[in-house]
Amino acid sequence: xxxKRIPTGVAELDPLIEGGLRAGKTYLxxxxxxxxxxxxxxxxxxxxxxxxxKGLYVAIDEKPADVIEQAASLGWDLTPFIESKEFLxxxxxxxxxxxxxxxxxxxxxxxxxxADLNNYIARMGASRVVIDPVGPLxxxxxxxxxxxxxxxxxxxxxxxxxxxxxxxxxxxxERSARxxxxxxxxxxxxxxxxxxxxxxxxxxTIEKMRSTALAPAQYVFNIVQDCGIVLQGLAExxx
Numbered sequence: 001x002x003x004k005r006i007p008t009g010v011a012e013l014d015p016l017i018e019g020g021l022r023a024g025k026t027y028l029x030x031x032x033x034x035x036x037x038x039x040x041x042x043x044x045x046x047x048x049x050x051x052x053x054k055g056l057y058v059a060i061d062e063k064p065a066d067v068i069e070q071a072a073s074l075g076w077d078l079t080p081f082i083e084s085k086e087f088l089x090x091x092x093x094x095x096x097x098x099x100x101x102x103x104x105x106x107x108x109x110x111x112x113x114x115a116d117l118n119n120y121i122a123r124m125g126a127s128r129v130v131i132d133p134v135g136p137l138x139x140x141x142x143x144x145x146x147x148x149x150x151x152x153x154x155x156x157x158x159x160x161x162x163x164x165x166x167x168x169x170x171x172x173x174e175r176s177a178r179x180x181x182x183x184x185x186x187x188x189x190x191x192x193x194x195x196x197x198x199x200x201x202x203x204x205t206i207e208k209m210r211s212t213a214l215a216p217a218q219y220v221f222n223i224v225q226d227c228g229i230v231l232q233g234l235a236e237x238x239x
Contacts, residue, residue: 006128006165009047010040012219012231013204018212022186024162025210026155029169030182031191036202036223037169038062038070040191041130043228044167046076048128049087056120056164057089058131064089075226088124090117095137108137110150114157127164134168134181148180155184186210204231 005019014020021027031037045055059067067089071078081087095108121129131137138151158166170181172190182188188208193200205218220232 007047007051008040009043009045010229010231013206013229016206016214016217017187017209018214021165021167022211023165024159025186026158026166026168026184027187027189028182028185029167029189029191030172030207031169032172032193035172035191035193036221036229037191038067038132039074039223039228040189041132041167041169042067042071042074042076045087045128045130046071046078046228049081052086053127054086054125055081055088055128055130056117056124056126057087058092058117058129059089060092060131060133060136062132063093064091074223074228076228085124088120088126090120092137108150110137110153110157113137114154118157118161121161121164129158129164129166130168131166132169133171135170138181151180152184155181182208187212204229 004023005014005017005021006023007014007020008017029037029040041057045057048055057067062070068078068082078087078089082089095113117129120126134154138147138154158164168181168185170179172192185208187206187210190205190207192203192205194203195201201220202222203218204221206214206216208216221229222232224230
């Protein structure tokens with residue numbers, strides 16, 4: 001599967017990264033709230049559904065109904081795909097509820113998360129997975145070394161299942177203090193909100209892309225009804 005590329009669903013982005021993401025690999029979308037991380041993830045999954053590829057969305061900060069509502073606001077009706085079992089939204093609140101009830105404090109059982117994910121993937125035959133956001137599954141009050149071990153366990157567990165291409169979102173941090181997760185993934189997209197000419201614009205930076213010939217670049221984008229993320233000004237950006 002190493003040579004196969006999986007489209008992101010962002011039409012202007014895929015040609016810049018040799019057709020899409022490398023099949024069977026894990027990628028990261030980094031950004032502050034409101035920059036478009038969830039839209040990116042949904043767009044990736046919707047693109048797969050249009051190509052008859054089943055998808056799994058792991059909802060961490062939102063309920064499944066909220067995810068369905070946000071997709072609908074962009075013109076993507078997920079209900080038929082849910083009913084046909086081509087698409088599943090996994091509510092991750094159970095992991096946090098179990099953690100609180102058994103007195104484990106801030107710790108998440110990452111091994112259980114991996115086992116459950118691989119079980120759902122196998123049962124439904126999913127080929128695309130989005131975890132939005134991945135941070136709460138990993139970061140807790142334990143030592144830095146334990147957090148690193150938990151992160152590696154989750155990422156290696158996902159990588160072991162080469163039938164899926166994985167897109168994980170995470171909150172942005174200072175460029176000088178990037179987390180271990182950014183070193184483990186095959187590529188990183190950074191979404192930002194910047195002030196330009198007295199108005200805010202969203203930008204996407206291709207910061208890392210293993211086994212892909214490209215120069216790091218930043219692009220302005222809009223979020224458009226029925227399309228999702230649409231990159232703007234590619235002629236000027238790539239000139």
